[in-house]
Amino acid sequence: AGIIQRQQSSFVVGFGNTNKIMATPGGFRAGTAAIPSSQVEISVMCRNLINLDMLSKSDPMCVMYTMDIKSQKYIEYSRTETIMDNLNPEFARKFVIDYFFEEAQKLKFEVYDIDSASRNLSQHDFVGSIELTLGEIVGTVGGCVIKKLRGNCDGDRGSIILRAEELSSCKEIALIQLKGTGLDQKNWWGLFGKSDPFLTFYRANxxxxxxxVHRTEHIMSTLNPEWKSFNIPLKTLCNGDYDRSIKVECYDWNSSGNHELIGQFITNVREMSSGGSKVFELRNALSKKKKASGQIHVLSFRIETQSTFIDYVRGGMQLNFTVAVDFTASNGNPQSSTSLHYNNPYQQNQYAAAISSVGEILQDYDSDKMYPALGFGARMPDGTVSHEFALNFNPQNPFCSGVDGILAAYYHSLNSVQLYGPTNFAPVINHVAKFAAAVRDGSEYFVLLIITDGIITDMPQTKTAIVSASILPMSIIIVGVGNADFTAMDELDGDDVRLSSQGRYAERDIVQFVPFRNFLSGGGSMHVSQAFLAKEVLAEVPDQIISYMKRYNIKPRPPKPSPIPGSRPVAPIQQAPRAQQAPPYP
Known part of the structure; x- marks a missing residue:
């Protein structure tokens, strides 16, 4: 288990008893390179964490970092969910990472006690951390490592348990809805005490x-709950193995975190998906009762093939990229070298670097490479203040040719307007939303990049605009430049708490915010910083596209034909006409 071995000239990576042949004699090509790699899922548990809360238990969350080979610095990779009031958390959110045998992939795991909704880790209590390599986890028998957390002071901080498993290439997802009947009563106060049940799903190792692998919501005061339907990839639920055991436990939720087991049952995907009415009896070995402690009914269990981002791209989906640049006075005089808008002849400023890093990735998915470029917060030559002006000063056609065209229009605007204020986002968000609302069939998807140096002054209007845009084929990337306090931006990035406005919740998380300063390497190469920035801000876009397509049941179109050498040329694809004119500005 967990060994690298040679078998009949094939390179094999073994995780437990599951071996994946990375290169076979039949695939041998002299003079070429074949990189043996796999995708690995890391599960995290903690035991006996130190309690850092006075009146309750800690609310732990785990953060994983990967070390960049060039800078030798750790970069945040991802975070688990937060589990309330629990010193022995088992996180359902996993870390999925590519594994390369020939690389020393250094990882760091940090555990925090979460005290607020802020994504700024300095606002939370540090529990402890460990550093190790991915190979150390993979190479351990059973793919499981247990280590003591190290903290800022002496004393036992608790342990972290890391388990690695190679993921299958299964693209199927399960859509599941369950209900319970006759559950045991666990809340005994009053004459009509009931339970607050939820389900936890586990896969066997x-x-x-x-x-x-999954937890449902808890439903208050009922012995006959009906949980919301949910979907889960089969590679998460059972790693694509229909016969792999799945344990389902039903708990009575308690605000203290001491949830009480009602009962459990064991099944597998093949059994649950075999059709017919499925009812499972809950059993609790700790209960003095000999009878079942309730029943779980399978209302629906459907397996579908999950389409990927690449499936939609191959079907002809176009990504439409729009840039919106902050021209408020807080950026400083553009003629001064201290200004965030200063045109340094030797290196791009942060605005230009953000435009280049994101634009150069997205341009590969846009056939005409014509991009609207907008500005906001500037005083125009006629004395008016605009929060939605074309950088090329052509309001009827604000499109720029490629990334170079955007940069040229940006530099020209700096010499044509006066930096002013305030910092309003809603106008540019609503501008792009108008175009996205006109093309909702999945043939186009819109990405708005907002680059800003300061705090939003129209936060209520911006939240309303984002919530309205969440039903559209649209994503919003916000890059903060400079050293301002961007704490308020975390509310817009709904990774942990779904954004709401006037009682209405966003249907999808469509915002990703990052401060550029997190990627600056203190005198290092701006190109390296740009690469890290692009990776961070664009990481969520494919999933946001998939979430839109799934919500509106939009399937990928058949792959577009491509010319084959030596054959008759393929007729050009007639694409739907794109809107080439922006709405008139007020």
């Missing part, structure tokens, strides 16, 4: 242990 090869060492007969189980790993959490």
């Amino acid at each position: 090869e060492d007969n242990s189980y790993t959490v």
